Amino acid sequence: MKRSIDFSRYSSIKIGPICEVEVIERIDPAYERLFLVGKANNLLLSSTPPPLAILGKNFDYIRIEENELIIGAATPTGKVVSFCKRHNIAGFEFLAKLPGTIGGAVRMNAGVKEYEIKNVLRWVRTYQGKILAKDLGLKYRQSSIDSIVYEAGFTLQRGYSEKLRQQLLALRSNQPKEPSAGSVFKNPPGEYAGRLIEAVGLKGKRVGNMAFSPIHANFLVNLGGGTYVEAMALIKEAKEKVLDKYGIVLQEEIIVL
Ligand SMILES: Cc1cc2nc3c(=O)[nH]c(=O)nc-3n(C[C@H](O)[C@H](O)[C@H](O)COP(=O)(O)OP(=O)(O)OC[C@H]3O[C@@H](n4cnc5c(N)ncnc54)[C@H](O)[C@@H]3O)c2cc1C
Secondary structure, eight states: OEEEEEHHHHSTTOOOOEEEEEEEOSOOGGGGGSEEOSSOSSEEOOSSOOOEEEEOGGGOOEEEETTEEEEETTSBHHHHHHHHHHTTBOSOGGGTTOOSBHHHHHHHTOEETTEEGGGTEEEEEETTEEEEGGGSOOBTTBOOOOSOOOEEEEEOOBOOOHHHHHHHHHGGGGSOSSOOOSBSBOOOTTSOHHHHHHHTTOTTOEETTEEEOSSOTTBEEEOSSOOHHHHHHHHHHHHHHHHHHHOOOOOBSSEEO
16 A cells, blocks of 8 residues: 655655655565655655655554563554553653654664663564564664564563653753754764764754754754755755864764655
């Protein structure tokens, strides 16, 4: 089944064309030629992205099985947090207001501070079967996953902490309200990408309707009708200036298609 998606509405940064996207409802290696989109909270689409797919409702579920939490990859992170609160499960509090699907969070090893997916992930299921977390190259905002993840298994540990959820939410109070894809660059070792962008004079810099937020320089925000070309111009300028001044290569966290 195909579905038409307008990425200027669907993506969190509100940029992208209208595409015919394959909706996947069963595990099949034939889908591996498609680029799997979750909720597009970490994506920047050009006007000519590769062929795309999303997971359908068959992959939106949460089950407790023995000592594991098994979650379909299309499940929204917010639903996981509510489930964990209801069932007194620890380790997923950081997913509150970290927008996306479980598949996207696993692929990105999403996290807040020291709380990351890799702390709770045990395995993922791809068309090749189960792959253990230790074989997924999970590092800061990075994994070696290059297949579609259909479901994932997590450690089941009791002790949901509302206090921790509130503490992690408080860290978000300085986040810009305009559409963005979260942090545009990864933090280089021992540094903050936002600090570097500010230090080269680009905090608040605007090109057309895109800007490095004046509140948080590592957020590339859409001020309304911003485009891919404007976003890429800012990304390029920041990379060049930071390399020139500090010899540091900024790496995109955002995935450009
Ligand atoms: C306001 C805001 C705040 C954010 N804050 C944070 C934060 O604090 N920490 C953080 O880590 N991130 C943050 N992000 C980024 C984003 O929320 C995460 O990267 C999230 O995990 C992306 O999930 P998604 O479903 O939207 O994935 P997408 O953006 O759709 O995709 C991201 C990547 O995951 C892959 N992917 C998605 N689903 C699957 C699957 N089933 N199988 C295989 N690959 C898959 C895609 O192919 C792509 O490579 C933020 C974003 C926004 C907009």
